[in-house]
Amino acid sequence: MSINVIQLIQSALTDGVVRQMAARFGLPPDATQKVLATTGPALVAGLMQKGATLDGARSLFTTILSPEVNGHIAEQLPQLLGTTTGVSQLEGAGRHLLERVLDRRVDTLSDEVATQTGVPAHATHAMTGIVGATLLGLLKRHFLEGQGNVGQLPTLLGHQLPAIAPYLNDRLMAGLGLSGLGAFSGNILSQLKAVSAHIDHPTPAAKPVAEALSSIRVPADAVVREEPRSRKWLWWSVPARLS
Numbered sequence: 430m431s432i433n434v435i436q437l438i439q440s441a442l443t444d445g446v447v448r449q450m451a452a453r454f455g456l457p458p459d460a461t462q463k464v465l466a467t468t469g470p471a472l473v474a475g476l477m478q479k480g481a482t483l484d485g486a487r488s489l490f491t492t493i494l495s496p497e498v499n500g501h502i503a504e505q506l507p508q509l510l511g512t513t514t515g516v517s518q519l520e521g522a523g524r525h526l527l528e529r530v531l532d533r534r535v536d537t538l539s540d541e542v543a544t545q546t547g548v549p550a551h552a553t554h555a556m557t558g559i560v561g562a563t564l565l566g567l568l569k570r571h572f573l574e575g576q577g578n579v580g581q582l583p584t585l586l587g588h589q590l591p592a593i594a595p596y597l598n599d600r601l602m603a604g605l606g607l608s609g610l611g612a613f614s615g616n617i618l619s620q621l622k623a624v625s626a627h628i629d630h631p632t633p634a635a636k637p638v639a640e641a642l643s644s645i646r647v648p649a650d651a652v653v654r655e656e657p658r659s660r661k662w663l664w665w666s667v668p669a670r671l672s
Contacts, residue, residue, distance in 0.1 A: 431585060435592045437567045438469050438560070441503040449510040450559070454552040463546045464553055468560045470593035471538060471601045475531045476564075477586045478607055481620035483628055490579040492530055493568050497522065500573060502566030520555045523562030533606050535561070541604035583625040587618050 442465060451461040480486040492498065499505065499522075509515035527535045539557040543550040571577070577585075599609045607613055 431588050432571060433592055434473050434564070434568070434585075434589050435469060437571070438465075438564060441506060441563050441567060442560075446506050446510065449507065450556065453510060453513075453516055454555065456548060456552060460546065460548050461556070464542060464548050464556050465560060466596065467542050467546055467601070468539070468553070468557050469564070470596035471542070471605060472527070472557075472561055472564055473586075473589050473593050474597060474602070474607070474613065475527075475538075475605045477589060477617055477621065478605070478613070479530055479532075480583050480586045481617060481624060483624055486583050486624050486628055487579055489530055490572075490582050492526065493565055493572065493582075497526060498569045499562065499566045500569040502563055503570070506563065516555070516559075519562055520558035523558030523560070523565075524554075526565055527558070527561040530565070531605065537606070538601070538604035541600055545598075545600070580625065580628050583621040583628065587621040587625075590614065590618060 447461055447465070448458055450456075451458045454461070476489060478485075479489045502509075509519050524535055535557055536554060539553040540550055542548070542557065543553040546553070572581075594610075594614055597610050597613075602608065602610050602613055
């Protein structure tokens with residue numbers, strides 16, 4: 430069940446999707462890329478912290494598999510971003526889910542992303558919701574396709590630390606309500622391992638993926654089109670830094 434969650438997000442946020450988001454928020458594509466490159470790893474860190482307790486891991490897994498999370502989001506992003514209604518629904522659903530998962534409002538994080546990237550806060554707030562909805566949807570798809578269970582979640586989260594650490598800093602961690610980056614990096618793996626050792630590892634019941642995946646309604650006026658998968662992800666190559 431081990432995966433690189435950042436690579437999963439990259440595979441969904443194609444260069445075409447990034448251009449759509451940039452146009453929606455009136456931003457240059459490179460500014461949009463900077464926000465995504467800052468927000469994605471920070472949200473993964475927030476999920477890791479949530480999964481570092483028994484109750485938190487169980488709650489997170491339940492949320493990931495809930496009907497509100499769209500397991501088809503990777504395929505639907507171009508359509509959803511094609512209309513104002515779709516963008517609004519996606520942003521709102523993502524922010525709601527993130528606040529449930531993180532046990533706090535996400536504005537503090539998106540405000541810090543705005544400060545570090547120079548992008549207006551209204552745009553970073555919206556994109557945080559979109560990235561959050563995408564992240565949770567991709568995790569749902571992964572667990573359903575692999576018939577994974579809650580016992581595998583802490584280990585999966587622990588494997589993400591090397592991928593996200595270069596993009597984090599103390600101020601982003603504060604935006605998540607966490608201690609500094611050093612304390613997080615030094616303690617999170619042992620906490621996740623402890624949860625993995627004590628949590629139940631149930632045998633998954635067979636269930637067709639097509640029936641298990643949830644879907645949200647794509648607005649009737651959405652622009653349906655195919656977006657090529659980007660082969661290079663240069664926008665993840667520059668870690669977020671203190672401004």
